[in-house]
């Protein structure tokens with residue numbers, strides 16, 4: 001079966017006074033129908049930009065889509081006219097953005113902002129429309145939905161606004177739900193509730209989910225597949241548990257070490273990856289992570305590694321010239 | 337909400353009182369109207385008699401208190417020049433000023449609204465540059481110069497429109513257009529910058545992500561928010577124009593409040609000056625009050641803060 005979403009060779013640049021920023025570099029990946037893909041990576045790794053580019057929401061200028069295709073359900077989003085794309089957005093592809101504080105229009109009621117998307121993509125009218133709006137707020141766990149519809153965003157807490165955003169994103173039963181750091185601004189309990197909600201959605205509607213986050217813990221909880229991005233490229237990708245158990249990229253390894261494990265949770269001491277993210281206006285020549293990578297070889301600094309199969313687990317791929325499990329095993333030997 | 341209205345009402349009264357007081361004392365600095373009102377060579381006795389008749393021989397503070405007591409009742413005294421109730425004289429000029437001001441504001445809103453929207457939506461295109469150049473020119477051009485040029489061209493050279501005066505629609509066209517140039521230029525510039533700011537907002541991205549039609553995004557998300565500062569500016573401009581656009585009214589011999597007050601100042605017609613300025617202050621304060629109420633309608637965050 002063809003994947004629901006297939007991104008091929010997507011390259012996005014920004015023209016800035018400091019020069020050309022290479023935000024996304026020939027990115028290719030696919031998501032199967034019903035799959036939940038968790039995308040992680042430090043700030044600036046191209047997570048948001050590639051989604052915006054795919055959805056025709058990239059500010060152009062300064063942004064520029066240099067090349068690429070994004071096949072959704074057999075159609076290339078990149079070839080679509082503005083009009084065709086508008087029919088897909090909000091309908092077949094629902095989106096939830098980070099920062100619930102600024103993502104809702106302050107002068108329109110929440111009900112109105114929810115109604116807009118339903119009126120645009122469904123045939124619902126009158127009492128049926130209102131019933132669906134109330135149902136949606138109920139699904140995302142907003143108490144007293146009837147009264148809440150007539151309120152304005154500033155009358156909602158951050159967590160409640162994020163729920164509204166999710167209700168808008170899933171309003172038209174999209175086949176693909178894209179959430180870009182949808183829970184980052186929320187406290188842990190609210191975040192847990194929202195993750196439950198998404199799991200419920202997947203169960204009930206078989207929604208395909210693309211969940212972008214900084215939080216490896218969220219990926220572990222929610223995703224089937226993890227995709228680690230750095231410098232606008234995929235560093236590693238694969239089914240969640242094998243990647244967590246045996247990371248093959250030093251960057252994934254670093255991210256996992258920075259996740260507080262059971263024992264260290266009490267101390268809350270986070271492992272920090274040394275160095276800072278690359279300047280994408282002047283990116284490293286080879287593996288973008290090489291300058292910060294203690295395991296980097298001469299080749300890493302000069303040549304971009306291709307994404308290759310790791311071997312033992314189907315779908316587990318890494319972009320690295322070095323063999324991380326072997327290197328880690330060696331380290332362990334020495335330590336003993 | 338009631339508390340808000342009462343507070344604003346109190347502030348408004350205070351503001352009007354302040355203006356009236358300042359005008360009263362500044363007017364007294366202008367000099368002695370009695371000398372002006374009598375023919376040249378009038379005797380000192382005649383002047384003194386007239387001053388006593390006008391109440392100008394009394395101590396200043398007493399005059400001020402008497403003035404206030406009467407002003408509260410709407411009595412601003414009798415015009416020295418016209419020999420009639422001063423407020424009456426001023427109010428007779430209000431229709432002319434209001435016609436000119438409201439026409440100019442309406443024209444300016446339409447032209448400025450369209451121009452500002454085009455400039456914001458066509459950012460970086462040639463059309464934005466052209467629109468903004470005209471807007472800058474429109475804001476920078478002195479009103480008297482523009483007025484005179486229009487009179488020379490359409491009134492004198494082409495003979496299409498009257499060079500001045502009041503009464504018919506054709507009399508209104510040139511002065512209204514002259515003022516509308518400034519108004520529309522100011523509104524276009526403000527609306528453009530306001531829209532460019534709103535276009536960056538996250539909720540615009542949300543609206544687009546919902547797949548909304550382009551005009552829905554523009555009307556309900558961009559324009560609806562960008563309008564809020566424009567309302568303030570429109571109110572200020574309306575207040576200014578309703579106070580009489582002195583230069584335009586003078587250039588086009590338009591019998592409005594602005595021209596009346598200038599004439600009253602020249603003639604040291606204290607009652608008319610005071611009545612005129614008080615009326616302007618009241619109009620200004622009233623408009624500001626209405627704008628505050630309108631703000632609550634436009635912005636729910638302000639409404640619930642009250």
Ligand SMILES: Nc1ncnc2c1ncn2[C@@H]1O[C@H](COP(=O)(O)OP(=O)(O)OP(=O)(O)O)[C@@H](O)[C@H]1O
Nearest residue numbers: 014021023042043044045046047048049050062280
């Ligand atoms: N409007 C813009 N102008 C210039 N550069 C931009 C713009 N938007 C994004 N970029 C650049 O593109 C790169 C990728 O940004 P992107 O927002 O995709 O990162 P991200 O992975 O989503 O990060 P975060 O986790 O902080 O959201 C960054 O280097 C960023 O500086």
Ligand SMILES: [Mg+2]
Nearest residue numbers: 047048049180
């Ligand atoms: Mg992002």
